[in-house]
Amino acid sequence: MTxxxxxxxxxxxxxxxxxVGVIWKKISVPLTSIFLALFIGGLxxxxxxxxxFEAYGALFQSAFGDIxxxxxxxxxxxxxxxxxxAVTFAFKAGLFNIGTQGQLLMGAITSAYLxxxxxxxxxxxxxxxxxxxxxxxxxLFGSIPGLLKTRTGAHEVITTIMLNxxxxxxxxxxxxxxxxxxxxxxxxxxxxxxxxxxxxPQVAGLPLGFFIAIIFAVFVWWILEKTTLGFEIRTAxxxxxxxxYAGIKVTAIxxxxxxxxxxxxxxxxxxxxxxxxxxxxxxxNTGLGFDGITVALLGKVHPIGNIFSAxxxxxxxxxxxxxxxxxxxxxxxxxxxxxxMLFFVAADRVVRWIIRQRETDDEGLTLTTGWGN
Amino acid sequence: xxxxVLEVQNITKRFPGVIAxxxxxxxxxxxxxxxxxxxxxAGKSTLMNVIYGLYKPDEGQIFINEEAVEVQNPHDAIARGxxxxxxxxxxxxxxxxLENIVLGSETTNGPSLNLRSPRxxxxxxxxxxxxxxxxxxxxxxxxxxxxxxxxxxxxxxRQVDILVLDEPTAVLTPQEVDDLFKIMxxxxxxxxxxxxxxxxxxxxxxIADQITVIRxxxxxxxxxxxxxxxxxxxxxxxxxxxxxxxxxxxxEPKEMILEVNNLVVKDANGNVEVDDVSFEIKAGEIVGIAxxxxxxxxxxxxxxxxxxxxxxxxxxINGLPATNASPRKVTEMGSAHIPEDRLKDGRVLPxxxxxxxxxxTYYLEPFAKSGIRQQEEIKEFAVDLVEKFDVRTxxxxxxxxxxxxxNHQKEIDAREFSRxxxxxxAAQPTRGLDVGSIEYIHHRIIEKRDEGCAVMVVSTELDExxxxxxxxxxMFNGKIIDTVNADEITKEQVGLLMAGVTA
Ligand SMILES: Nc1ncnc2c1ncn2[C@@H]1O[C@H](COP(=O)(O)OP(=O)(O)OP(=O)(O)O)[C@@H](O)[C@H]1O
Ligand SMILES: [Mg+2]
Numbered sequence: 001m002t003x004x005x006x007x008x009x010x011x012x013x014x015x016x017x018x019x020v021g022v023i024w025k026k027i028s029v030p031l032t033s034i035f036l037a038l039f040i041g042g043l044x045x046x047x048x049x050x051x052x053f054e055a056y057g058a059l060f061q062s063a064f065g066d067i068x069x070x071x072x073x074x075x076x077x078x079x080x081x082x083x084x085x086a087v088t089f090a091f092k093a094g095l096f097n098i099g100t101q102g103q104l105l106m107g108a109i110t111s112a113y114l115x116x117x118x119x120x121x122x123x124x125x126x127x128x129x130x131x132x133x134x135x136x137x138x139x140l141f142g143s144i145p146g147l148l149k150t151r152t153g154a155h156e157v158i159t160t161i162m163l164n165x166x167x168x169x170x171x172x173x174x175x176x177x178x179x180x181x182x183x184x185x186x187x188x189x190x191x192x193x194x195x196x197x198x199x200x201p202q203v204a205g206l207p208l209g210f211f212i213a214i215i216f217a218v219f220v221w222w223i224l225e226k227t228t229l230g231f232e233i234r235t236a237x238x239x240x241x242x243x244x245y246a247g248i249k250v251t252a253i254x255x256x257x258x259x260x261x262x263x264x265x266x267x268x269x270x271x272x273x274x275x276x277x278x279x280x281x282x283x284x285n286t287g288l289g290f291d292g293i294t295v296a297l298l299g300k301v302h303p304i305g306n307i308f309s310a311x312x313x314x315x316x317x318x319x320x321x322x323x324x325x326x327x328x329x330x331x332x333x334x335x336x337x338x339x340x341m342l343f344f345v346a347a348d349r350v351v352r353w354i355i356r357q358r359e360t361d362d363e364g365l366t367l368t369t370g371w372g373n
Numbered sequence: 374x375x376x377x378v379l380e381v382q383n384i385t386k387r388f389p390g391v392i393a394x395x396x397x398x399x400x401x402x403x404x405x406x407x408x409x410x411x412x413x414x415a416g417k418s419t420l421m422n423v424i425y426g427l428y429k430p431d432e433g434q435i436f437i438n439e440e441a442v443e444v445q446n447p448h449d450a451i452a453r454g455x456x457x458x459x460x461x462x463x464x465x466x467x468x469x470x471l472e473n474i475v476l477g478s479e480t481t482n483g484p485s486l487n488l489r490s491p492r493x494x495x496x497x498x499x500x501x502x503x504x505x506x507x508x509x510x511x512x513x514x515x516x517x518x519x520x521x522x523x524x525x526x527x528x529x530x531r532q533v534d535i536l537v538l539d540e541p542t543a544v545l546t547p548q549e550v551d552d553l554f555k556i557m558x559x560x561x562x563x564x565x566x567x568x569x570x571x572x573x574x575x576x577x578x579x580i581a582d583q584i585t586v587i588r589x590x591x592x593x594x595x596x597x598x599x600x601x602x603x604x605x606x607x608x609x610x611x612x613x614x615x616x617x618x619x620x621x622x623x624x625e626p627k628e629m630i631l632e633v634n635n636l637v638v639k640d641a642n643g644n645v646e647v648d649d650v651s652f653e654i655k656a657g658e659i660v661g662i663a664x665x666x667x668x669x670x671x672x673x674x675x676x677x678x679x680x681x682x683x684x685x686x687x688x689x690i691n692g693l694p695a696t697n698a699s700p701r702k703v704t705e706m707g708s709a710h711i712p713e714d715r716l717k718d719g720r721v722l723p724x725x726x727x728x729x730x731x732x733x734t735y736y737l738e739p740f741a742k743s744g745i746r747q748q749e750e751i752k753e754f755a756v757d758l759v760e761k762f763d764v765r766t767x768x769x770x771x772x773x774x775x776x777x778x779x780n781h782q783k784e785i786d787a788r789e790f791s792r793x794x795x796x797x798x799a800a801q802p803t804r805g806l807d808v809g810s811i812e813y814i815h816h817r818i819i820e821k822r823d824e825g826c827a828v829m830v831v832s833t834e835l836d837e838x839x840x841x842x843x844x845x846x847x848m849f850n851g852k853i854i855d856t857v858n859a860d861e862i863t864k865e866q867v868g869l870l871m872a873g874v875t876a
Contacts (some may be wrong), residue, residue: 015396226746226748228741234721235724238721238722238724239722240719241717241718242717242719242721242732244700245700245718245732247699247701247704247733
């Protein structure tokens with residue numbers, strides 16, 4: 001009987017939502033936002049006297065045209081996936097982690113330290129060790145706003161923003177002081193290069209870090225959707241009273257979420273250090289954490305969606321230089337396009353209006369919340 | 374001369390897997406109170422949302438004053454003279470009544486808000502319909518019934534001729550219902566027309582001029598109140614005979630389950646809400662907590678189940694200390710809690726129905742094994758409950774938010790009845806349910822009692838308290854004003870106690 005019911009249930013569900021319909025409803029807003037942003041970016045180029053088709057063509061060619069392009073794009077996308085995941089994960093618990101930048105920096109410098117200070121390890125141990133160190137540093141740094149929120153009620157947006165500055169100053173100090181590379185000619189504030197055994201290698205011209213990032217995206221999705229912890233996080237994120245009713249310790253969930261979110265951001269920094277920069281140097285990671293917000297929103301705060309939005313933003317970073325070279329537009333135009341994308345996904349009502357999608361028809365939003373609804 | 378102000382013809386509205394409205398036609402005449410009756414999930418609210426422009430119908434036509442129209446959105450509906458009062462009011466709590474009424478259609482003098490001429494207009498409306506309200510009170514200080522009146526004035530100020538009231542009486546006290554009915558009468562006497570949705574058949578017979586009954590998205594009949602009685606309406610609605618009277622054998626109370634001693638609960642502002650309350654409930658008895666809304670029942674329940682802290686006093690469940698126990702502890706001690714506010718507490722609307730069915734047991738086997746959720750088990754469990762409790766939905770994996778008002782309630786009831794328990798704390802367990810579902814839930818409650826469960830029912834429905842309870846505790850002003858055996862007291866006597874009158 002039970003089994004039969006379930007089968008009937010499945011059939012009804014399948015019949016009522018075509019899979020294409022479901023996916024379209026999920027991604028229509030981000031997709032439209034992307035096109036709108038590209039369109040307006042193109043208009044700006046045209047007004048300032050460049051050929052937008054040429055420019056976008058160069059960007060695309062450079063980002064995806066050959067294996068080197070793909071390599072660059074994936075390289076740029078890798079830390080973005082992590083910082084996007086960090087924002088996404090916190091978001092599910094109803095927390096707005098603006099501190100991914102700081103957590104990422106802490107992760108980056110910690111993995112750099114473990115990368116150069118420990119010698120003689122085989123890569124198979126050294127790489128994960130330094131990554132783990134980066135994750136722990138990010139987790140520790142992420143736990144602070146979590147604890148502050150549960151102990152004192154301080155809002156995480158405020159504390160994470162402030163902690164970003166703390167992280168910038170700590171890393172500046174360390175890379176210009178205790179961890180500074182000592183060499184007669186070098187006046188640059190930066191750490192020594194990491195050991196070769198800590199470097200994340202390329203496979204067939206593509207960065208291995210990217211595939212690690214994908215594994216983590218799937219892992220985050222799995223935690224959120226398949227584990228009781230994920231259920232608790234999502235419940236707490238959607239309704240505090242319901243979570244309490246369900247017996248969930250909301251304060252514990254807030255701290256755990258911030259720890260995991262911080263760890264993800266820290267990993268982003270570590271992957272960047274071990275896969276690309278090869279050391280810690282101030283200024284090399286700027287914006288990667290903040291871009292996580294764009295990546296997360298553009299990816300509809302879905303862990304898998306993050307991969308695609310990170311690829312998109314990554315490709316613009318990878319192809320921006322070529323665009324300038326070929327079509328003589330400043331690479332800053334990609335920042336404008338990126339900002340526009342963020343604007344449109346955030347202002348999703350505008351986009352819905354453009355594509356004539358009623359909120360009611362879309363996600364079953366309750367408009368009448370009455371007893372008699 | 375009959376003058377049709379609103380007519381819908383063959384309205385069909387489909388949701389994935391359900392036909393909420395299946396070619397519905399009906400007419401609303403000028404100066405008429407037209408009651409819509411129907412089971413939970415029959416499609417009443419959907420039809421109203423179509424009329425109010427919240428949903429676009431898949432098929433069918435709407436005529437206003439015999440002219441075909443397409444209502445695009447609520448703005449458009451109001452412009453065409455249709456107003457709707459939702460059960461949960463859309464008022465800004467810290468605004469005055471006047472500010473709330475003009476909100477959204479303010480007039481200005483240059484940069485500043487003009488409240489003088491609206492005040493005059495609104496006062497005129499208030500006098501015209503005998504609405505009796507102080508425009509300068511802060512809205513949140515008003516009781517629910519008066520807030521509802523603010524919503525009605527808000528609609529009238531926008532000059533609507535047709536007013537849709539979707540279950541306006543569900544959260545009102547009997548006195549407030551009387552007041553509402555007077556207002557409704559006064560409105561139709563002066564040419565307005567009203568669509569009125571309720572599950573209380575008594576009210577329909579009392580106030581309606583015309584009754585239309587909907588079942589599973591179709592109009593199945595209509596009646597005039599003077600030709601109908603509650604029994605016939607119930608049968609028409611549910612499609613079978615409903616036994617409106619509960620038969621239960623005499624209670625056989627056994628061991629002590631819940632002991633409450635000198636409990637004091639304060640609200641966030643330090644006001645005493647539950648004042649030195651002591652009582653006990655034994656296995657195998659149903660104790661009804663009667664009282665006018667706002668006399669401490671809500672806080673009492675919330676304190677017992679661990680949602681809010683107590684100030685002093687003790688609570689024991691099964692002889693074990695449970696004062697200030699966490700909600701999970703209370704659940705694990707073998708109790709179930711049906712919360713009063715079904716939309717806010719105890720549900721996560723964007724989650725699936727299945728996830729909501731395990732909301733407080735998600736971490737237990739078989740729903741989870743070593744921290745991993747067992748989706749198949751959860752779904753099987755939910756599908757079963759959906760069927761047993763007749764929760765009207767095409768799939769247990771639909772979001773909870775897609776359920777109709779009464780089906781929200783059934784979903785919670787189903788979950789809380791699904792575990793082995795020895796204490797059931799049920800706050801308004803049948804609010805918004807149709808007669809058939811009320812019958813079903815009442816039978817389940819009595820079944821639990823007979824299985825040896827201690828049951829505490831909190832209800833503002835006096836009829837429900839009288840029918841279900843073996844003993845009745847009446848609360849007034851946070852105190853227990855009296856405890857009586859249900860078969861030794863009349864409804865009128867309880868009513869007097871609820872008003873604070875002791876013999
Ligand atoms: N947004 C939605 N998405 C999917 N299904 C919906 C949605 N709104 C309503 N339904 C379905 O349509 C049907 C009719 O619902 P409706 O809310 O109109 O019932 P109702 O007659 O008002 O019931 P109640 O008396 O319980 O309030 C129900 O089966 C409900 O599950
Ligand atoms: Mg309804």
